[in-house]
Amino acid sequence: MLDKLDFLLALAKERHFGRAAEECGVTQPTLSAGVKQLEDMLGVRLVERGSRFHGFTPEGERTLEWARRIVGDARAMRQDIDALKRGVVGHLRIAVIPTALPMAPQLTTPYRARHPDVRFTILSSTSLNIGIALDNLEIDAGITYLDNEPLGRVSAVPIWREGYRLLTAADGALGDRDRVTWREVGRVPLCLLTPDMQNRRIVENLLREAGSAPAPTLESNSTVALFAHVRTGAWASVMPQSFGETMGLPANVRSIPIVEPEVVHTVGLVVPHRDPMTPATKALVSEAKSLAARIEATRAAKSLV
Structure with missing residues (x-):
């Protein structure tokens, strides 16, 4: 059957x-x-x-x-x-929203150090397709926003809180600022993710609430493509704070906090709501909790400086 x-x-x-x-x-x-x-x-x-x-x-x-x-x-x-015979082994398929892809190695690398017989497939995906793929057993886990749109029947582990930054050339529009407002962001030539991406929907809502009509001059479903266009100095983009911190920025690109309002969203791991979990998934959940603790400890240490 x-x-x-x-x-x-x-x-x-x-x-x-x-x-x-x-x-x-x-x-x-x-x-x-x-x-x-x-x-x-x-x-x-x-x-x-x-x-x-x-x-x-x-x-x-x-x-x-x-x-x-x-x-x-x-x-x-x-x-x-x-797993009773061989320990944690197998193949983990993880779908990740594009803006979180640079953070994925912080989860998979320590996981594989503990469980070297597990291999990974990392897929770039929209948040909506992550939910569908989990339902259809096409993936084992996802990394996505947890607090903005419905998740469906999943178990979720919050990992980090995501703020937003304007990525722009140092000598470009607003490039000399320490912070900018969403209203100001709406006035510069933007390249953004495509409308099927939740990040795009978040950014558009914030721009509208600030009184700006979202009108990107370039769209892509790839954060790499957006970053490459920002580096030319002709475009700016809105990216999560972690993107610049993880990818590293060239000298001619700045990551500027966006305020009024200063918005954060929670990103984390989602897995099928199943008890018991598979050994590989259970280990992944444990690793996600450890990563969340490390990120929080780093944030607390920075706040004391």
Whole structure:
């Protein structure tokens, strides 16, 4: 039955019979027959069929919820038993919002030092797609905003509080300032993340509240592309404080605090809400808590200077 539930999950991900079959490593007739057998077993129609995939029936949507739970638990059981024999091993797939990517090594590097038999795949993703991918068992964890938009059914570990900075050329607009307001930020040529990114939605709301109409002259889903454009001196951008601190800024680029208001958001780790967790995920949660403690200790030490 598990293989048929896997077929259903692949169909939910790909929304196409052929691509779902390829994802599962079977032929399309095999996948279609497996889904039909599941329908016969449950006595209901799960998929709206035509010349192509048209979606799930209400019964199919409910079955999909159970499939995620059952397949997730089965995978967790196998990993848990395997860990009894070999320790923490396996493959962790972590999706990260673009602005948090520079911080990812602070989580994965100490983790791998403790568990050298675990390998990682780090993916850049929107916050919305992180939630979808967790539901569909496509990833094991995500690093995203925790306090701005709904997260869904996850377990969350706050790691750091994120403030915002104007990245601009030292000799460019506002480049000689110690701090700037959101209203002032709205008056300079900006390059920002694309609208599907939560960071963009946060920035746009703050600019609107300050009386500015967001009108970036360049958009990208890559923070690397935005940073490269800022370095030319022709653009400015709004980035998290940690971005400049982690990536390092060239001499001609400044990171200036944005105030009025001075806004912070919490970024952290999200994992599927499951008890017990897989050993690899449990270790990741523990590492995230340790990282949060280190960041807080550093912040407290700086405040005493």
